[in-house]
Amino acid sequence: MTSSAQVRPDGASFEDNTLFGNVQPLVDTALLPAGDGQPRVVRAAHRLYEHLISLWAPGAIEAAFDLGVFDELAKGPATADELAKSLSTNAKATRVLLDGLNAYDLLVRTWDADGTVVYVLPDEVRDVLRPDGLFSLAGKIGYDRQMAWGAWRNLAETVRTGALADDGSQQHNQISASEYESLVRGINFWAPPVVHALSAQLKEHGWAGDKTAGMLDVGCGTGIYSQLLLQQFAGLTATGLDVERILPLAIAQSEQLDVADRFHPLRRDFWREDWGTGFDLVLFVNIFHLQTPEDARDLAIKANKALADGGLVAIVDQIVVEDEVQQNSTQNRFFRLFAASMMATGGGDAYTLDQYDEWLTGAGLRRVALIDTPMHRILLAGRD
Ligand SMILES: C[S@@+](CC[C@H](N)C(=O)[O-])C[C@H]1O[C@@H](n2cnc3c(N)ncnc32)[C@H](O)[C@@H]1O
Structure with a gap:
């Protein structure tokens, strides 16, 4: 019909x-x-x-x-x-x-x-x-109620002032832990196509299904990305790093998805505390777009420090590709509007591939792949 x-x-x-x-x-x-x-x-x-x-x-x-x-x-x-x-x-x-x-x-x-x-x-x-469905948008509705409606209403004022911190500097996104509690439950649906594409790339880079490997999911939210990867790779263990208020969601969902024995929650502030070392995969999903360029550069440096020899960094984000072919692609158009959404909620941006490459190079990393998914691109990088 x-x-x-x-x-x-x-x-x-x-x-x-x-x-x-x-x-x-x-x-x-x-x-x-x-x-x-x-x-x-x-x-x-x-x-x-x-x-x-x-x-x-x-x-x-x-x-x-x-x-x-x-x-x-x-x-x-x-x-x-x-x-x-x-x-x-x-x-x-x-x-x-x-x-x-x-x-x-x-x-x-x-x-x-x-x-x-x-x-x-x-x-x-x-x-x-359904409020408790794995790929439910109920959390997105809650977040919109808490934050987005008011933020978009004030966009003109935000543009006037530039969404700056009190001292006039650029700031990273101001979403609070309670707002994240709603939001992260409303964006799980993004994960399956991303994990599908990422798994295929990891296999191309030598990850066999039973490879013994450890990954770090930085700002894991519900942990959906690492948990779906755990389902794909039987030898994988995942550390999900996030703040205290969010981790219970990740723990509960790891049990629901039957991977709790290989999903280890790590309560850390990713700016102020240590991440650990020796990870074969360091994953950032929807983290870079929340940052200022300076903070994004720091994240890339921290990622390299956490990486094992031969390991990979995967950045899943709204990465704008400024070339003739992609200029007006559906993805670029969505990503640029996403940047407005970041600005409306207090900071962040949809950064360009050139910017990511620069941050990676500065951190001693090098891009090895860029993969398109419906609402993100996956940037895979390894050590120089
Ligand atoms: C946009 S959500 C992304 C969650 C998940 N990666 C995903 O894509 O579904 C950002 C996550 O980063 C976490 N986060 C933000 N700032 C953090 C910090 N300083 N330390 C640890 N986690 C932080 C938030 O709590 C939230 O879970």
Whole structure:
């Protein structure tokens, strides 16, 4: 079926629905008169309007999340009236919200025998919005509530002042440990394609499945990257370094993923405390974009100190490639917008490949591979 996610009683079963398979734009600019029939400004306004109403998406999704719409529909399909009753909400307003969510393919509309609309929650959406799901975005919603809404609202002021520290210096990102507690649980979904690509690279660099090796996951968050690598490499042990408030999440998840015996939490401040030495892999995922250039340079030096002879450093991040081919690639465009998100939340940037190369060279390291993944690039480096 098509992305409109609307199913007629006589049509295809909603089981066939491919979620987000072919998402339609919300403003059909193809219907604008062709050629000179329309002032260019009107055409541009139609396109810009669609960006401006992106605001509606988190508004509607978060409202439904807060009201428990997804939890309720996870129990089974329901009409708007039935949902309004179980959620103690206004019936008409509930119907309007549910129909709006259908525009994002989050709910399927179908009909009962009386012609009343019945809303169905696709399995994938349920898993993505379940509070405790491994790849759930619930943490992202919590983080947006705590931090992002206010941060984006103040972006103009941030640009005016440059997101500087009180002493006028550039600062690294100001996200607090409690905000990280929400955030790190909402970004696990990034890990599987990254680990898939990283595992393949490690194998190319001689990592056999049973190789005895030790890795350090710096700022591990939930530890999802090292834990998925542990599942791939039976001889691997991982040290997950993070602050006290975050490590319980990593420990619990290592148990859930059945790798707790090889996942060792390490409570450390990565600026002020020692990381240990002799690691075959030192991994940084979503860490460099939080830093100032000076701090990024220091991280590269610390990475080399922690590395065993012949070891590899893997940096997974929004790394901008400034060449003719990549200039306007989807990745570069996303990464540059990601930089705005870092700035809005108090510091950091999407740095260029040249900058990474410079920091690595300064630390006695050299890039050996650069791999594209959907929302990151993986930079692999070894000692000179
Ligand atoms: C953006 S999250 C990335 C988490 C994980 N690597 C991932 O990509 O899912 C950054 C992590 O770095 C940790 N972190 C930030 N500053 C730290 C510090 N000074 N010492 C140790 N961990 C820190 C945070 O607690 C958080 O878990």
